[in-house]
Amino acid sequence: MKQHFFHTYPAINNALGKVNQTINDRITIKNTQLHDALQQMASNGGKYLRPAFFLLFANINHQTADEQEKLIKIASSLEVLHMATLIHDDIIDDSPKRRGAVSVQAAFGKDTAVYTGDFLFTIFFDLLVETMTGSAYLTRNARTMRKILTGELGQMDNRFDLDQSLLDYYRNVNGKTAAIFSLAAEEGAYFGHADHRTINLAKRIGQNIGISFQILDDILDYSGDERLNKPVLEDLATGVYSLPLLLTLQNHRHELEPLLAKKRQMTIEDIEKVQKIVVTHGGVEQAQEIATKFTQKAQTEIDELADKHTRKMLKLVANKLLTRVN
């Protein structure tokens, strides 16, 4: 994973190194090129945010060696699930790049990408079965995976839909992004032997951070920041209308509609015009304010956590994560 993100938190950084190792050990696939591509994706690209959240809540440094081993596996399961959904998302988005390298679908074709994502689902499954058999979290994981997919499917249903509500947007974001952050935090607390109240808090913290994270990601499309290796306005070109645009549509539909009505025939110029309208009318600022509300909600909930160390670490990480566009 990207070493720089957690390098100031040696305990987490060290555990994430083990997560990386676990994932590499599991990705044994006969096709050498594909194997290398997966290893590259697992090793060089991601910030391992979901495992990191899990490990923070699990308080990994205060667990026994056996427990630590189990926690590393669960942390790995979260990243593997995330990787699988990324690979399948890239098929849908026709993304040429992922995590700074060529995406699996661009390098090996969509066909291989379908099976590669599926292959990772089986690794995800294995890691769960090895660590949480008998607990309700097996079912929770299946449900979370379903939430991710129904969020993605919901987003597809709403493509090019000028009449979608903010609620539709939140529902889709909740599924495609927040559900896994929420699960990571919740099962972190649970498998770290936290009490019932902390587990519930964790779940909400994860969800609020997840929503905020996605809104900030969507804002990047309009602010044109390319640090994420994400083509600017890629979403807009494929009819995915995110928060800054939906907010602007509420009062400036007459300006946007003629441009958006062109759908896939929109030119780069059209897209730039849309971007300008959204920025000019404060769509980005408003979205930023909403993201801040979700972040503050998470901060308040973090303050309610009993463990001082976890509180401090989480605040640092959440801040770092959620201020990347400022």
Place this chain on the structure above:
Amino acid sequence: MKQHFFHTYPAINNALGKVNQTINDRITIKNTQLHDALQQMASNGGKYLRPAFFLLFANINHQTADEQEKLIKIASSLEVLHMATLIHDDIIDDSPKRRGAVSVQAAFGKDTAVYTGDFLFTIFFDLLVETMTGSAYLTRNARTMRKILTGELGQMDNRFDLDQSLLDYYRNVNGKTAAIFSLAAEEGAYFGHADHRTINLAKRIGQNIGISFQILDDILDYSGDERLNKPVLEDLATGVYSLPLLLTLQNHRHELEPLLAKKRQMTIEDIEKVQKIVVTHGGVEQAQEIATKFTQKAQTEIDELADKHTRKMLKLVANKLLTRVN
């Protein structure tokens, strides 16, 4: 499912009706059209062969009501896994049809098809967690799913490869088709409380029938029988060389190579020529003989089963299944 296939076996037919109901109950997806497409796929298209094999080995009529309910769920998991892989396979094959209707990818696009297959994997997962937590079969299921995918990936790796061996072919067939038949039979025996010897026999019977089933399916490409709604020689056009062709290549490569070297540029005429060469030189007959050997192996193993009723039923079903091209 296709009512006619098991209508002469009322016990199995009745249980398969419940499997169909279970699957329909689980497929709750917000998008109405997609929901209808999945229900249609689950209800009208398939022969439910994998659940049927499972139920035969599980001896379902001699189990308690509670046990029967559990067995119906496991039988459903097999069909759901099969459906998920079919939906993803159709993306790879660009198949316009599936089970006599328009395929999910043709009706809704490849994008939706990716997520729909994934969605079914979560249903598969749920059904397993509800029925076999604590048993080694959770892991066996994950491993089987991986075998299917590595079989499919292996087949893709071997596309247009004139030098692939029969072993490559068998390995891929074993993964993509036989693994799930083998699992169905094995876990049928296991969850039907059979003894260790029977469970092992079941596993081998399922595998041999599965291989034979796939070879016969591949033969259909060359005999041009369209009863399966499978475009004739679809495999050949996409570079998948199956047994009849591989056998013919062994002694008649000089005739085939100039045609096959055209790869995706092959015309319908070229494909017809290849078909003719394969048929003329006995490739279909030889493949048929090999399929018969696997069938006979399965028959011999079926004879070793202790339960007379299971033996009789299995022989009838295996015969019906494996003589469809005669």
